[in-house]
Amino acid sequence: MDIDSSTNLQTPFNGEPFTIGNNNDPLQAQNFDKGGVGVSYKDLDPINNGGDYRQNEGVDIDKTNDVSGGHHLGWLASDEWLEYTTDVNQGTYDLKFRVAAPNDTSGSLNVKLDDKLLGKVTVTGTNGWENWQTIELPNVELDGGEDKILRLEVGDGGNFNLNWLAFEQKDANNGANDKNNKVENVTVESKSSVLNAVEAQNTNNVNTSNVKARSANDFLDSIGVIVQAGNRETAYGNFDSVIKPRLDELDVRHVRTNVSPDDNKTITRLKELAKLGIEFNLVMDPRELSPNESVGLVEKFGSAIESVEGPNEWNHTRKETYKGQNFPEGLRNYQADLYQAIKSDPDTANIPVIAPGLSNAFGVKTDVAELGQVKADFNNAHHYPSGKQPYNDELFWHLPIYYKIAGGDKPLIVTETGYFNSVQYPKGVSEEAAGKYLPRLLLEYFNLGIERTYIYELINDRSSDSREFNFGLLQSDGSKKPGFVAIENMIDILDSGGAGSSGGGNSLDFALQGDTKNIHQTLLSKQNGKFYLALWQEVPSFDLNSNSNINVPAKNLTVNFGGNIKQAKVYEPNISKESQKTASNVNSMDISVSDKVTLLEVNA
Structure with missing residues (x-):
């Protein structure tokens, strides 16, 4: 009134x-x-x-x-x-x-x-x-x-x-007058061009025949999770009973972590995870080891180290220093020395170096301009969706900024993203909503060409209502949240058959019939000839104003194929890794699409 x-x-x-x-x-x-x-x-x-x-x-x-x-x-x-x-x-x-x-x-x-x-x-x-x-x-x-x-x-x-x-x-350099330290003449996609490209993938193609598939293996290889392995006083201390078996169940291939060179117990545990086929992105910090000492630490792990990353979020407090200098000079100089040390040693020269991750809580655009372009093989983003659906306008505002950290010609890795489940705090979402958002986020970022996405984090550090301790895919006691279940099932469905998960490059003749508004998709294929069409409604699943789940009605669509196919199966990873519906020798398939990812397996 x-x-x-x-x-x-x-x-x-x-x-x-x-x-x-x-x-x-x-x-x-x-x-x-x-x-x-x-x-x-x-x-x-x-x-x-x-x-x-x-x-x-x-x-x-x-x-x-x-x-x-x-x-x-x-x-x-x-x-x-x-x-x-x-x-x-x-x-x-x-x-x-x-x-x-x-x-x-x-x-x-x-x-x-x-x-x-x-x-x-x-x-x-x-x-x-x-x-x-x-x-x-x-x-x-x-x-x-x-x-x-x-x-x-x-x-x-x-x-x-x-x-x-x-x-x-338009004048956000804040007095950084040294041209060598500025981001100038970098060719990056604008927000609008990125947005248009993703719109084409997610909407125009839903009714287009002969859609080219990408490799299922490439998608699986884009998924990572953050494990704070050295924090043994927290839930991460339960290594044998929780951390190791849950990572084995999740079957994720990539872990982002950090470790002190003298922490032999954590190093031993990471080597145990390496036996499961897990590879590591190690975050380096001059407060723990010099650039040359970083080389020695990497060599301890051998082939288990797939990348190293610059220091974490020095722009947040600006108190961390390297050789007496804080952000931005200290971070810029350390990154250059780290890159030089890694690339100068023949045993580590082929290991990619990722740019340092910057907090975007306080104006990352200005901080990137201050920092200038750093020495790295990959750009880096810490991008949290702020409790919103993964495909949102904030993402496209930030993407051109992230591509300036190491240069527009370098790929992008998102080394931190996720949702916290303390709904009493602003931007918190329910576990149920996070379970819908996280698989969609992995697919959306893959559609954008992001090389890898690390979810923050594997487990809640401890039992607490604090937002900082509720990002985990697992409760602090190791019990699975819906997000863990959905990602575990999605990986298992796409990875079934082992080496057959490779593939990509071939096309599937299909079109969607029905109300395709807000329907997003990813088409994957394996070497064995099977296709996997991921479909979902890219809409909000949680109301941040009322702190309540949104009941999104499913849309009944028909997938029309260019001819008869041998078999089609419908999977719902949020529910099970088993198929929910099967049809054989058909030229169309009715499918219900909600705000959860649905996978349609097609054996053409």
């Missing part, structure tokens, strides 16, 4: 001002300030049309079908306005607005900061209320300061939807 709130105080929606210039995430339009009508917003009617979010406010908010998920503002009309409390870093920005509108729209937004008009952006038709496009107000000079009020005023009739606005700083 919209009541007179003119005596209310205006406060930021999330308790803290939105930071402009130190935050790469967009400002969600529905998160306008608290205070009520006449204080933080004006709406022409007292009803929240849409009514799906902030029901007690008069602003019209509806669920969005945009790739980011969440909500958008709708029913916008002239003379309506909204305000947001911000902390601003002074600089020049391109302001970007995510909008959708019918073709007869010619609305506008006046953008003000502390009553100073920054500019006017015109919104024209996008061919539909849910056909989203990004428009821009370029080269806007913003004065720095705290608690500055950003105001959006609707004009020229309105008649459009607004999802978010973003601030892309």
Whole structure:
């Protein structure tokens, strides 16, 4: 109900001002300030049309079908306005607005900061209320300061939807004047080109014949998990009873970890895991060993070491140092020395070196510009979906940044990602939702060409409600969460037959019939001629506002093949590694697709 709130105080929606210039995430339009009508917003009617979010406010908010998920503002009309409390870093920005509108729209937004008009952006038709496009107000000079009020005023009739606005700083190098330390002239895909490429894979191809398959083995090889092997005082100390047998069951091939050179017990345990066929990415840190000592540690493991990685998230606190220097100089210099040491020794010269992982909690775009391009064979990303579905707009904002760390010609490895299950904290999701999101995340990142994805982490460190101790695929006692079960089953289904899991390059003649909106796919094949079509609805499975699971109705689709096939089987990894449905000598197959990954095995 919209009541007179003119005596209310205006406060930021999330308790803290939105930071402009130190935050790469967009400002969600529905998160306008608290205070009520006449204080933080004006709406022409007292009803929240849409009514799906902030029901007690008069602003019209509806669920969005945009790739980011969440909500958008709708029913916008002239003379309506909204305000947001911000902390601003002074600089020049391109302001970007995510909008959708019918073709007869010619609305506008006046953008003000502390009553100073920054500019006017015109919104024209996008061919539909849910056909989203990004428009821009370029080269806007913003004065720095705290608690500055950003105001959006609707004009020229309105008649459009607004999802978010973003601030892309154009002078974010913060005084890094040495050209050798800047990221310049790097050829990377823009956010829009990456987005378009993935849209083509995930939507256009669902009704296209002769889709080229990728290797099932390559997908399995893209999956990794983080194991904090040296933390023996935590749940990781239960090596023989939990860690080793669960890794054996999960059958993942790659583990990211770190170990001190004098920690012989952990080294022995890692060598035991190597006997299971596991290979290691070792994270190096000058506080534990010098670059030359890193070479000696790698040589202790022999062929079990598949890569080494620079130090972990030095941009987070900026207190770690190398030769008296902290971030960015200390990290840049250590990475160069580590690379030189690894590549100079004939026993380790062929081991890839991964760029250091940077925290994206405090503005990774600025930190990458400060750090400059480092010596590495792979780019590195620590990208957590913030409790959202894996395929979301934040991912595409960040991808071009990650490709600048080691250079746009280098592949990308995501060395940290995942979901935590403490729903009382912002961005936490239920174990059930994480069980749906994680297999989808692995497939989405594989579709993007990301070389490998390491899930953080194998097990909850300890029994605690804290967000930091609830990222695990396992409970602290070793019991399996839904995410572990789904990934274990998916790996087992795709890896059945051993060497037959290799393949790729051949095509399957098929098309999907039915409502394919938000249906995403990955087509894999094995050397034995079998195809595996992964299908899922790429939609939110958890409501971060109400902290509740979303019941997503399954879509009934038909897979039409180009001719008769010998056999088709349907698998649901979240339920079982056994097939749920089988058909023989058919030219089509009915299949139910939900927000969980479904695998269709096709023996053509």
